[in-house]
Amino acid sequence: xxPLAGGDINEAHVLSLADGRRVFAxxxxxxxxxxxxVEAQGLAWLAAARALRVPEVLGVLPPSATWPGVLVxxxxxxxxxxxxxxxxxxxxLAHLHRSGAGAFGLEHDNFIGSLPQLxxxxxxxxxxxxxxxxxxxxxxxxxxxxxxxxxxxxxxRLLARLxxxxxxxxxxxxxxxxxxxxxxxxxxxxxxxxxxxAVYGGxxxxxxxxxxxxxxxxxxxxxxxxxxxxxxxxxxxxVPLYQLYPLLVHLxxxxxxxxxxxxxxxxxxx
Numbered sequence: 001x002x003p004l005a006g007g008d009i010n011e012a013h014v015l016s017l018a019d020g021r022r023v024f025a026x027x028x029x030x031x032x033x034x035x036x037x038v039e040a041q042g043l044a045w046l047a048a049a050r051a052l053r054v055p056e057v058l059g060v061l062p063p064s065a066t067w068p069g070v071l072v073x074x075x076x077x078x079x080x081x082x083x084x085x086x087x088x089x090x091x092x093l094a095h096l097h098r099s100g101a102g103a104f105g106l107e108h109d110n111f112i113g114s115l116p117q118l119x120x121x122x123x124x125x126x127x128x129x130x131x132x133x134x135x136x137x138x139x140x141x142x143x144x145x146x147x148x149x150x151x152x153x154x155x156x157r158l159l160a161r162l163x164x165x166x167x168x169x170x171x172x173x174x175x176x177x178x179x180x181x182x183x184x185x186x187x188x189x190x191x192x193x194x195x196x197x198a199v200y201g202g203x204x205x206x207x208x209x210x211x212x213x214x215x216x217x218x219x220x221x222x223x224x225x226x227x228x229x230x231x232x233x234x235x236x237x238x239v240p241l242y243q244l245y246p247l248l249v250h251l252x253x254x255x256x257x258x259x260x261x262x263x264x265x266x267x268x269x270x
Contacts, residue, residue: 097174
């Protein structure tokens with residue numbers, strides 16, 4: 001076992017097996033019972049789109065009194081980016097989103113990081129985004145004392161206006177759900193690989209908004225995406241709306257340091 005650095009939630013190792021293979025394993029003694037199981041299902045759902053590479057799932061061990069939860073994956077050996085890495089990522093993401101989903105939501109709940117993510121399907125995106133994404137985390141933030149009266153009021157006004165804010169109606173997209181730069185690896189062949197998904201059927205702009213939240217993606221990625229799957233009018237104005245959810249997640253997981261960004265985001269939405 002060779003430890004790997006970089007994760008905020010789980011321990012990670014490269015395992016050298018008796019048959020000579022090297023594999024990747026993540027483990028967590030405090031993992032919720034199904035956390036790694038639903039991550040494996042999410043990877044399989046992304047792989048089924050045949051859009052962008054994801055690691056092959058080799059095994060899942062749920063946590064018990066004796067063992068931590070463990071997820072064993074194909075080891076993605078790193079390499080330098082190919083010259084057309086950005087274009088491949090943009091076009092691949094467009095293909096992934098076009099692959100679609102049966103509804104806004106998913107047949108089971110899952111996790112974003114270690115935070116439970118509710119996925120009960122809804123007929124309309126505004127309903128799903130409000131009831132399954134924003135409202136539960138607004139309530140958690142209020143309960144933990146992160147929200148003062150003004151911030152709580154701004155959140156409630158936003159929820160009331162969601163049907164007017166979410167943009168033109170689109171069919172559910174197959175979204176990664178946690179698409180920051182750390183969840184895109186470069187394989188030995190120079191091509192992009194998606195890891196650590198928090199999948200569901202959602203609005204495709206939520207992936208793109210999260211990509212812009214923490215940076216790390218070049219302009220050629222967005223240009224290639226737009227060429228392959230043009231975005232609806234007003235998408236730039238909706239970026240703060242779709243950054244609200246990842247900011248609320250980070251507030252819950254990592255604390256009040258994310259409050260200034262969250263306040264600015266709500267302020268920009270009126």
